[in-house]
Amino acid sequence: MAHLTDGVIPSFALPVLGAKRRYIDELVGVSLWIADDGAYRFHDWEKYQPTRESVEADRDAAAERKRRSREKSRQPSRRDMNVTDGVQSPDAAPSPTRPDPTRPTPSNEGVPRKRASRIPEGFAITDDMRSWARAEVPLVNVDAKLAEFVDYWVAVPGQKGVKTDWISTWRNGMRKQQQFAERDRATRPAQVDRDAWMNA
Template identity: 30%
Template sequence: MIKYWGATSKVVESLVNARLWDREHDGFKFRSWSDYNPTKAQSEAKRAAEAERKRHAREAKAKKRAGEDADDSERPTGQDEMSERTPSEPSALSRPVPARPGPSPIKETPCSPPEGDAPQGELIAAPAKPSKKSKRGSSLPEDWIPSPELRARVSEKCPDINQRWHFTKFQNYWLSKPGAAGRKLDWDRTYTNWMLQEQEKATRGGSGAAPQQSNRPASFADMDEPSQHQMLDATVIDVTAKELNE
């Protein structure tokens, strides 16, 4: 068996030295084998005792069932459990049932018809609930521009900035903002806050100040008459100076 397992003499000597095996005249033996492993006789005795215990349990159960069947057959027909109770045992039927208050009548209040005298018997629909405003916000539309009223309010609060120039920055910034960071609930308020911040920068004289709006007329036709004469005189003087230099 040792050769079948492939064990060498060195391995066998190690098991003997470790006091796991004992030498016998015809080989080796496991030490204390019976202390940890039951013998064949012990296993058979245990199985027999278990079978006997189960047999007694089955017999006791069968006797108990037979006795219950005999008691049921001896009971008179039609006798219920109420007749077997002793006089001292209270009956569930003799207990008073607690009184319950009767339901209060529902008063029908006549509904006054609305203005316009709706036909009698016709149901009037309840007013629809106002739809809740979305709390997720929305991105800035491509064609969004501040209304004239909004521009007037911003010009009043922010007199030191070029609103048209800052609107271009505002639009480019929010159109390029991705995801949830680029969504707002109220773009009018967002625009107003943006311009107020630019006004603060301009007031402090910081780098965020925008070029000031020019009050100079866009063309010669938009000038008043004195300004036109002044511009013509300056042009004549300039031309005369160039001719003299030549």
């Protein structure tokens, strides 16, 4: 429900969730899950959980309420303007909603913020990304991990699957893969020694 999938789990996501085939078959066998074109759907999901449509409608309504509240708070009251009978007092302080001309303008003002998006179709490793990987994550086969990275983020629903910088997200993912590789390399000699002892 938190991921707003309306009770649908793609088949390729099941191994990531640790689902075992015998449990999947049991759930389908008793009609708690319904196999549906490369995915599994919870039976009668909408009777017991809110749908994506209703959750998004509630969020939109809440966002609209906040927008109206902010808009209302920006409008100065007569008291704030120090107005008496329609005339502003000469010693009235400048309205807090207006910019102070004596203050320097922040350097990032007017710069458009990056829009967040889903992972781009055809996301690929550039030469710069490959150079970074050679220096920072030498134990990771980034080409082999690319499809896994893309599939993971395609499957992540809702706002969690939306990012403003996909190259930085990829770098963070590869750093985690480097940690896994270092951990595996550290434990491998101990496993080899134990196997040699048992076969001696």
